[in-house]
Amino acid sequence: MSTTPAPTHVAVVAVAGDATAAPTARQVALRRLLRLRWGLAAAAVMLLIVASAILAPWLTPHDPLHVNIRHRLAPPAWMAGGALDHPLGTDQVGRDLLARMIYGGRVSLVVGVAAVLLASSIGVLLGLGAGYFGGRLDWTIMTLVNIVLTFPFVLLALAVIAVLGPSLVNMIIVLGVAGWPIYARVIRAETLALRDRDFVVAGRALGMGHGRIIFRQIFPNLLSAVVVIATLQVAQVIILESFLSFLGLGIKPPTPAWGNMLGEGRLYMLNSWWIATFPGMAIFVATLAINLMGNALRDWLDPHLKL
């Protein structure tokens, strides 16, 4: 599918681009800088989220698991009946919402990073193998990619969780195993392009083994693509993890996670909108920041990468 745009179009754009339609070189540079700046801002936001997740016990005086039934369903501080003690209010059993949100970030970040590490390891290895060796191995791996890509991510995750049962480790495995095809596809295409380049041929002539050629000659050229895809995928995984927890098939309460907070808040949305609203906002902000970071990384490292 990513092979459909014919390369000739690029040339046509470059030649036929008259003054009205095509941006000038300065405009392009400006846009790029703007995007990088957005990326930097997003990185700062992300740093804040990561830092607060790590430093959670020092940031909030409340224990995220501490139940106080007398203060249940207290609204955020700026509303009537709210108190500064609980800036974002409390949930159905009186736990501090802000504290739970800060701690909840830990789950999302751990699952996001771990699952992406797993997915990228599988995908890169298979992609390198398929692209470098070709032939029957290539056919098998690419058929597998097509099959896994056919399933919506969500459906596959649901099916596997149904058998393995919900837990943190199972969720990481599911999301990691479901996420590898995108790496395999991109890496395979790039490896195919690199396989016959002079430096690889030279390596082979010097008597390098396959392993050394793949990991020392080819792989370093693909690192930026992997970094970009991985960054964007962290966002995807965070959303999916939250959804599974939201359904009660991920992180089980009372452990705070953005998804299960949202799921619990949904039961109380008739009178207490804040319980569902704030954790969702956290997911949204984190995802947005990671996406912006990923886009900026792509512009910076690998502008031609097609995903």
Added chain:
Amino acid sequence: MRRYVVRQLTQFVVVVIGISLLAFGILHVLGDPVLLLLPQNAGKDEFERYHKLLGLDQPLYVQYWKFASKAVQGDFGKSWYADTPAFRLVLERMPPTIYLTLAGLVVALVISLPLGILSALKRHSWIDTFCTAVAVAGQAMPLFWLGIMLIIIFSVRLRLLPASGYGTFQHFLMPAFCLGAALAPITMRLVRSGVIEAMNMEFIKTARAKGVPERNVVIKHAFRNACIPVITVLGLQFGQLLGGAIITETVFAWPGVATLTVESIRNQDFPVVQCAVVLLALVIVSVNLIVDLAVGVIDPRIRAGT
């Protein structure tokens, strides 16, 4: 053309076999069905008796063959929970899911076509920048959160729309919008880049030189050519669209396949889960096949290439 069709069909068959292997493997390789069926304190001979009873003591390939040959006839076994054939349970829930998916697609197109064309024609204007910003934000929006926010605003506060359920036009509004909003950003970007690409082609110059009015240039010449990549990618995105429908269904308690699947997972009703997964995947693969064939008919370059 014939070679193209044969290749697509072969791929279709291979993927369908792969799906059945995956659906089979998830239950039989990852887990043990008996473990899900029997209480935790069941004895060892109890386990073995059930293994024999369900034919699980036979080699895996024999079991797979049995599963596959029955599945082809629409027999996925009885639901462990409701004592009805799993196939019938899933089939009954299929129409709401399909309606929701189509409604979401329509909403996505209604949003993304005009905005995509507009931002392509007024590139780098404030409209373009605004649309891009909304698209970036939209891609980060968790669908289930958007759904809950819509319910809080339109059902709880304004009391305009029903929060959940199925049947009337009002029931469709929020779920369809929710799903459409999730698909719209990527569609809009595709339309935008497709129109931009088409506007730079030689035939646009020719059309202008012939004195074709600018409106017709855009609609008849540029947009039609931009449609091919949009249709292809939409076809490939159909799986993601259905995935979005799964999420939307659970938020609005929509009586479709996804709600059934989640219920069945909670009840550990595995035949139903297996059947739902296979049928949904089958729908997706079939749509992909149709799209691939249709695109091959429209655009001769595609059936010749790759």
